[in-house]
Amino acid sequence: MTEDMVLIEENDDKTITTLKLNRLKKKNALNFELFTALEEAIEKIEKSSTRVVIITGGENSFSAGIDLKMLTGQDPAAMGKIPNLANPPNFRYWLNTWLQPILTKIEQMEKPVIAKINGFCLGSGLEIALACDFRFAVETATMDLRETRVGIISDVGGVSRIVRLVGIPRAKDILLTGRTFDAKEALEMGLLHGIAKDLKELDEMVLAYAEELKKAGPLAIGIGKRLIDACYGKDVHFGMFLEGLANSQLLQSKDFMNAAFARFQKKEPKWKGK
Secondary structure, three states, X not given: OHHHOEEEEEOOOOOEEEEEEOOHHHOXXXXXXHHHHHHHHHHHHHOOOOOEEEXXXXXXXXXXXXXXXXXXXXXXXXXXXXXXXXXXXXHHHHHHHHHHHHHXXXXXXXXXXXXXXXXXXXXXXXXXXXXXXXXXXEOXXXXXXXXXXXXXXXXXXXXXXXXXXXXXXXXXXXXXXXXXXXXXXXXXXXXXXXXXXXXXXXHHHHHHHHHHHHOOOHHHHHHHHHHHHHHOOOOHHHHHHHHHHHHHHHOOOHHHHHHHHHHHOOOOOOOOOO
């Protein structure tokens, strides 16, 4: 059942929601059911009032990457639901209209999304993490984009997103060799925002960062993350136009007025998302 493939957990005041990939016996290898469950979970929490989303896996594996059985037509759950991927037009249509949009939904969610990486984060598993806004890992975590090792390339945003994060030379190193690298190297190249010595510290680090994000206005965060993505690589004047356009709307919000008065009174604002 797809509902068991991704577990949804909320904190006490329902402001932080954690999605746990839950195909643990297969090291969270991403098959049709797990991708479907992830999409369903994303759409569910996008409609909720949660403030921060965390995506994680089991204790030893964030995700071992895509399950090759799905790509080779041997995934029983996918039978009759996806086309013959050996046909190039079929594959391109399925990839562009079904698989890639699942990760795009993570990226375009107007809630900050944190990847909490514990253990293996390989291939398409790393592509999921790259679609998140922030990434933290335990120091023993290992990562790669290994697709070239089986004669293909990353195609769920891995190429497009990693080059934006680490630059062309490092992206070529990671993508073309398919080599595995550790959390320390990932931190040094700017792929991670922090590393922890163990899972307990990782939990504390991610929750502390989530609490920092909750201090900012939800409308400003939502528009802000979309604005950053839209401005990247564009002319600076186009970016400034978008900044003004965004704030012309945010200045009309109840959150801005309440926060401004709270600042005058030296109090913390109470965000309503309105």
